[in-house]
Amino acid sequence: MPGRGSWGAGAFGSATVGAVLFACRVAAAQDEASEAARSGQPSPRAAWTAHGYVEAYYEWNFHRPANHVNHHRAYDSQHNAFTVQNAVLGTEIRSGRAGVRMTVQSGAMPQVDGTSLGPAPPLHSESHDRQHLKEANVGYEVPLADALALEAGLFVWPMGLESSAVHENWCWSRSNLYLAMPSRFAGARATYPASGQFNASFGVFNGWTGLTENNEEKTFSGGFRYEVPASIRTGLRYIGGVERDPDAPEGRPWRHVVGAYVQSLGTERITLGLEGNGGWEATALGTTWWVAAALQVRVRVAEPLSFAARLDGIRQLAGERGGEAAMPILFVGPGVGSGTMTIEIRPQDGVSMMVEMRRDQGGSPQFFRGEILGTGSETSPYEPNSMWQQTVLIGATAWL
Secondary structure, X not given: OOOOOHHHHHHHHHHHHHHHHHHHHHHHHHHHHHHHHHHOOOOOOOEEEEEEEEEEEEEEEXXXXXXXXXXXXXXXXXXXXXXXXXXXXXXXXXXXXXXXEEEEEEOOHHHXXXXXXXXXXXXXXXXXXXXXXXXXXXXXXXXXXXXXXXEEEXXXXXXXXXXXXXXXXXXOOOOHHHHHOOOEEEEEEEEEOOOOOEEEEEEEEOOOOEOOOOOOOOEEEEEEEEEEOOOEEEEEEEEEEEOOOOOOOOOOOEEEEEEEEEEEEOOOOEEEEEEEEEEEEEEOOEEEEEEEEEEEEEEEEEOOEEEEEEEEEEEEEXXXXXXXXXXXXXXXXXXXXXXXXXXXEEEEOOEEEEEEEEEEEEOOOOEOOOOOOOOOOOOOOOOOOEOEEEEEEEEEEEEO
């Protein structure tokens, strides 16, 4: 990728080799653990596990933008190109109550993740080599009644129904709600109980800026989740902190963000999901806020075929005082909405193929069509010239 330093490529290559070696030792470690369990002796080695996935797609934008960019897309941002969206390898090591987790990534996603939505997206200030590090954290379970999990490092901690991995979602593309929220934090958190159907978490992080910090203040987050397997998932979360740059004309407002979701198995074949989030800041230029909602449904037609549909939208308002307007929290414009339809086939465990149609509609020009002004640099960004875009995607992913 343009601008990637040799250190980043070398680090990713070394981490990839390490992850593969870890994976090769999983079977041996598990065999030793099983033998130790049968003999009543403790395992002589720590438990090693490995995980990973690869995502690839081809997408066509009917507006045929000259810059080949599908705007306001989390990861499927490339028009008319066969694209490796993400290639991920990770390892997790557990020894007693302690654990270490590290995940690296490559492909189009690390750079796209920093330019998806918003005037100051989370990865904008990170170097390319840091963007290849997806997760890196250590943890310890304090022996209480149900164990308290204490963790520190870099986390992927989504706020809602969607994940950064395609195979964990109903649709290939992510909703605008996913784009609006930070999901990659550097800091520390506590979760109690450590596992189970219900738990509550609290954490302190650098902010919406990933590994780096753009000011002296920290960001706090807390919430809970409740899940009954094959029945219901629900959660509520709050994020609060100062996110503006130190010299921002909006001042030092505290940003309040609240998100909630519920996913329920309506029938044996139909699953429903409802999600909402919103946030606000009392800036020196007036209150700036947004509110968003998404409704999605998934129908299992017959094994291995399923169909999913999603409607989502965001409405926002930037504060204004004395003829000067605050910079919006998410994007330039009053709002954006999307409709998505996805057909998925899972021929076997660990493999998925999808065909997806999506239409995005903005309250102002938000997307690209044909020839476009600007070069795409920080000093000369592309200028949106369309209020809508429509795409069709064919993608495949495999995981272990």
